Amino acid sequence: MRATDVIATKRDGGELTTAQIDWFINEYTADRLPDYQAAALLMAIYLRGMSRRETVDLTLAMAHSGDVLDVHGDVDFAIDKHSSGGVGDKTTLIVLPIVVACGVPVGKMSGRGLGFSGGTLDKMESIPGWRAELTTEEFLRQLRRHGIVLCGQSANLAPADRKLYGLRDVTATVSALPLIAASIMSKKLAGGADGVVLDVKVGRGAFMPTVERAVELARLMVQLGEDAGKRMVALISDMNQPLGRMVGNALEVKEAIEVLRADGAPDLRAHCLAMAAHMLVLAGAAPDLVNARDMCQARLADGSAWDKFCLLVRVQGGDVRSVEKPTLLPTARLVQPVPSPHAGFIAAVHADKVGMASMALGAGRERKQDQVDHAVGVEVLVKVGDAVKVGAPLFAVHANDPERLVPAHEQLLSAVRWSDAPVKPLPLHYDVIT
Amino acid sequence: MRATDVIATKRDGGELTTAQIDWFINEYTADRLPDYQAAALLMAIYLRGMSRRETVDLTLAMAHSGDVLDVHGDVDFAIDKHSSGGVGDKTTLIVLPIVVACGVPVGKMSGRGLGFSGGTLDKMESIPGWRAELTTEEFLRQLRRHGIVLCGQSANLAPADRKLYGLRDVTATVSALPLIAASIMSKKLAGGADGVVLDVKVGRGAFMPTVERAVELARLMVQLGEDAGKRMVALISDMNQPLGRMVGNALEVKEAIEVLRADGAPDLRAHCLAMAAHMLVLAGAAPDLVNARDMCQARLADGSAWDKFCLLVRVQGGDVRSVEKPTLLPTARLVQPVPSPHAGFIAAVHADKVGMASMALGAGRERKQDQVDHAVGVEVLVKVGDAVKVGAPLFAVHANDPERLVPAHEQLLSAVRWSDAPVKPLPLHYDVIT
Numbered sequence A, B: 001m002r003a004t005d006v007i008a009t010k011r012d013g014g015e016l017t018t019a020q021i022d023w024f025i026n027e028y029t030a031d032r033l034p035d036y037q038a039a040a041l042l043m044a045i046y047l048r049g050m051s052r053r054e055t056v057d058l059t060l061a062m063a064h065s066g067d068v069l070d071v072h073g074d075v076d077f078a079i080d081k082h083s084s085g086g087v088g089d090k091t092t093l094i095v096l097p098i099v100v101a102c103g104v105p106v107g108k109m110s111g112r113g114l115g116f117s118g119g120t121l122d123k124m125e126s127i128p129g130w131r132a133e134l135t136t137e138e139f140l141r142q143l144r145r146h147g148i149v150l151c152g153q154s155a156n157l158a159p160a161d162r163k164l165y166g167l168r169d170v171t172a173t174v175s176a177l178p179l180i181a182a183s184i185m186s187k188k189l190a191g192g193a194d195g196v197v198l199d200v201k202v203g204r205g206a207f208m209p210t211v212e213r214a215v216e217l218a219r220l221m222v223q224l225g226e227d228a229g230k231r232m233v234a235l236i237s238d239m240n241q242p243l244g245r246m247v248g249n250a251l252e253v254k255e256a257i258e259v260l261r262a263d264g265a266p267d268l269r270a271h272c273l274a275m276a277a278h279m280l281v282l283a284g285a286a287p288d289l290v291n292a293r294d295m296c297q298a299r300l301a302d303g304s305a306w307d308k309f310c311l312l313v314r315v316q317g318g319d320v321r322s323v324e325k326p327t328l329l330p331t332a333r334l335v336q337p338v339p340s341p342h343a344g345f346i347a348a349v350h351a352d353k354v355g356m357a358s359m360a361l362g363a364g365r366e367r368k369q370d371q372v373d374h375a376v377g378v379e380v381l382v383k384v385g386d387a388v389k390v391g392a393p394l395f396a397v398h399a400n401d402p403e404r405l406v407p408a409h410e411q412l413l414s415a416v417r418w419s420d421a422p423v424k425p426l427p428l429h430y431d432v433i434t
Helices: A003-011 A018-029 A035-048 A052-063 A091-101 A120-124 A136-146 A159-170 A177-190 A211-227 A249-261 A266-282 A289-301 A304-315 A320-324 A351-361 A402-413 B003-011 B018-029 B035-048 B052-063 B091-101 B120-124 B136-146 B159-170 B177-190 B211-227 B249-261 B266-282 B289-301 B304-315 B320-324 B351-361 B402-413
Strands: A079-083 A106-110 A148-152 A195-202 A231-238 A334-339 A344-349 A377-380 A393-399 A416-419 A429-433 B079-083 B106-110 B148-152 B195-202 B231-238 B334-339 B344-349 B377-380 B393-399 B416-419 B429-433
Touching (some): A003 A018, A003 A035, A018 A052, A018 A159, A035 B159, A079 A091, A079 A177, A079 A266, A091 A106, A091 A120, A091 A148, A091 A249, A091 A266, A091 A289, A106 A136, A120 A148, A136 A148, A159 A177, A177 A195, A211 A231, A211 A429, A266 A289, A334 A402, B003 B018, B003 B035, B018 B052, B018 B159, B035 B177, B079 B106, B079 B177, B091 B106, B091 B266, B091 B289, B120 B249, B136 B304, B177 B195, B177 B211, B195 B211, B249 B266, B266 B289, B289 B304, B304 B320, B334 B402, B351 B377, B351 B393
Parallel strands (some): A195 A231
Antiparallel strands (some): A334 A393, A377 A393, B334 B393
């Protein structure tokens, strides 16, 4: 087989065979094909698209490019979730303990933040001592013994995706739906999932700008997973404004604790209950969504979800006292409110702007190698639809560096739109794709 | 400026600015952009195309990526020719001496053969002692003193084209018209041409398979040249069957000598007169094509074109006796006729098959680093439209290696088609683009 023939086939709008896709991915992962040939193929895929069959083949080739985890010695059904990323999205921190408390063990691999999107591992690492990196043996042992794991991806999980993702990033080929879908689903398949609940975010703070495009991506991923024999469901959820009230690492842990121990922000609580309920249904632990939701609320109410969170902290080396008493978590030196310069109804709180303000305070990364400051971030005190008076606090900025206060303040004000007429609140979810 | 923004603009079907094109070509030539970003841009250009303005900008950026020759100290008007390559195409060896004998000095850079297409320099190098590689200083001095030069491209002529061509070859992005046109024209502009006569071949033995596509490429190159302030004309010429009678290096020199000293093959002679006449008109040395053609025929008849050929051989170190007495040129040990197995009218002599047979005998290169055998090749004894009897010679194979005779014989027979009904001869030219 010759790389130029594979490239030319896709260039001319043809369908690649399973053998061509397997060969290209294997050779590229093994460094036997140069980046420039992969770059030409990626651009051809970007512009010519891929059939459903090709996308499944690409996903499977990428999933099998490294280790494939098999957890069936330890759990009957491996349920997983995936969020396409957003601002204030601490869903995993809440959903995992709930589902585990409902009797469904979960071992989940997660990622770090880049750009204005936060990362689950960065958030958990604001808990002193908590360790994100586990070996495969530690992962499996903890899953068997405690039924709950949250950790980083093992180095040899879908190495083809790692290599291709790096190349897409520098060749303007990131935003092609088949490539996005294959990237996400290959990692889920390599992680051994039997079922996945996808949380596809849409809006200003999400990768997908429109509901149409988010639905298209979600459908493709659901199809991919089902073609690979998995149970799939996707929620299309709003990311025009941040989820919940907190943006920043320790701040988001504190908010997750609020939901687990008390009520927390209504939108965040409702979103987590919906995600957890879908996971229970997919895993066969509840007959339907209504029953599943009741189970989840009961496990929140009786404290058993909270216990599972403490277990997750403890078994991975974290200081449980700091989550029992969150004032022990990293705390910023300066907290400054951002008062509203106008009266009216809140028409927008642009999630991307809030995410960038938080990143500029030090909570996120511009480049992979950057360090994050766990203490800093933004408290979001208004939601779209709220009525505010002049001087009412819109945000509270949590900073360690006084010089970063003013730019964050300005960035946050630029995130808000006011309206004289009443504004309808944003929906939490736009669609469910099964 | 960021490479990904340039790539994304073309990916989305936008028009690149002059500044974007200049920047990308400069950075890539200076090895400050990686091959994979250039590969992604090439595929985006392949699939999205380029406007006329973009193609001119690309051509100029590539032309100025290295040295640009200025011959105006030595000649008033620099006339050049370019052939898109074919089988049996020894046109330059005949046209150059004719034009120079008509009083128009010509300094021409040429190339070597690859695949089944022959290269002018390889042909000339079958003359013992003749040297193709000249420094820029030698080139200019010889042009001033003798008015005739034929040599290889200087190393720093359009280095962007050299780098991009190598990359196109391995990323399936060769056959995009704007990239082909920019590659050819950038070298002509860097070589300092004021006017170019293009010989765009079409058919089985050419890069362009159809007249439509050849005309499209020719129009684009004529436009490009004119937009860059040059005088341009393009002949669309047949390459379904080989040009003339001889294919192979020394064999083609011998055939060129025949045309210059006697009559030679009618098709070859007619094509060379047409090319030379267009060059004279573009250079302003003749008022029109009819006059120009008369001048060329007179210079052939009075022996002055032949004298210029001998001058070209002598000043570049070649042995003039070997062209005066062509039996002294490299000669193959074995000459074997290929008799016709059928009677009828010749319906096709596929130039590509003849070229491959010649290459298999050792006359051409499969890879750049291969050596060529100057003595071997194929004599083509029939043209489309000829009537043949069973046993009449179709070809004569000139070989040095007896083991290569049988495969060449078979390859050559597969090149021929017979018809019971009379067949019209192929036209020499399909169109002239001005």
